[in-house]
Amino acid sequence: MRKLLAALLPLAFCAFAFAQQPLNNDSVVKMVKGGLDDGTIVTMIQNSPGRYDLSTDALVALRKDGISDKVIGAMAAKNAAPPPPSAADAMYANLDVGVYWHDKGVWSLMPTEIVNWKTGGVLKSFATDGIVKGDVNGHLHGAESPTKVTTPLEFLIRTPGGVEATDYQLVHLHQKKDAREFRTKTGGVFHASGGDTRDAVTFQQTRVAKGTYKVTLPDNLPPGEYAFLAPGLSNSTASGSAGRAYTFHLLE
Numbered sequence: 001m002r003k004l005l006a007a008l009l010p011l012a013f014c015a016f017a018f019a020q021q022p023l024n025n026d027s028v029v030k031m032v033k034g035g036l037d038d039g040t041i042v043t044m045i046q047n048s049p050g051r052y053d054l055s056t057d058a059l060v061a062l063r064k065d066g067i068s069d070k071v072i073g074a075m076a077a078k079n080a081a082p083p084p085p086s087a088a089d090a091m092y093a094n095l096d097v098g099v100y101w102h103d104k105g106v107w108s109l110m111p112t113e114i115v116n117w118k119t120g121g122v123l124k125s126f127a128t129d130g131i132v133k134g135d136v137n138g139h140l141h142g143a144e145s146p147t148k149v150t151t152p153l154e155f156l157i158r159t160p161g162g163v164e165a166t167d168y169q170l171v172h173l174h175q176k177k178d179a180r181e182f183r184t185k186t187g188g189v190f191h192a193s194g195g196d197t198r199d200a201v202t203f204q205q206t207r208v209a210k211g212t213y214k215v216t217l218p219d220n221l222p223p224g225e226y227a228f229l230a231p232g233l234s235n236s237t238a239s240g241s242a243g244r245a246y247t248f249h250l251l252e
Contacts, residue, residue: 022051023048023050025052025053025075028045028052028075032066038070042071042074045078046077049084052079054076088212092158092208092209095107095156095158098112099158099168101147102154112244112247113227115140116139117139138171138184138227140181142179143177144225145226145247145248146247147249159212165205166203168228170200170201170227173199173226175224175225180225182199201226203215203218224249226247227247230246
């Protein structure tokens with residue numbers, strides 16, 4: 001019976017340690033004084049959340065409490081390890097960079113379309129003050145986006161490192177017989193006055209995980225054609241250059 005109890009004691013301590021998360025210096029001292037061997041303690045440190053004080057004074061105190069170099073080394077390694085991903089980070093970890101919409105209960109990646117950049121007066125019919133020097137016009141083939149969405153609008157933007165959702169631009173596309181167009185200023189900065197602001201659509205972002213943002217669009221957004229422009233896409237200044245945009249058609 002004594003041998004059985006001796007064998008079960010470390011297991012009981014392991015269960016206790018798991019229940020008292022995260023581990024710290026006091027947890028390690030309790031395990032040592034409870035009779036657990038170094039191997040069991042190191043395993044607990046490696047497999048349990050924990051943060052340890054390894055300042056000079058703390059190290060001296062640990063040695064006085066009988067903590068071995070092996071255990072202290074495991075504590076130091078745990079401090080140096082990156083924290084585990086949060087549940088939200090894990091949820092979106094497999095998503096590629098891009099724009100998604102909530103489609104039938106799942107996040108679906110929007111297909112992209114080619115945007116051709118032009119300079120000049122292509123969009124003069126959409127504003128009374130014409131095209132100002134430095135303006136760039138985006139042109140997409142086809143009268144409608146293949147992606148049809150309805151309200152409520154739920155979008156998700158998965159960004160590369162160092163980029164936020166607001167680094168993307170959302171523009172309203174003007175429909176023609178066989179094309180869609182929009183206007184922006186060279187460098188992707190929309191005009192602050194005049195008819196040029198009509199193609200820019202403001203939106204709000206909420207960070208839900210690392211590099212992942214939920215996008216909220218205005219409730220009164222009218223039906224029609226829209227496009228998310230990825231960072232860098234609208235920075236082109238050369239006439240005839242091309243890029244890609246995430247487009248959608250908002251149904252009535």
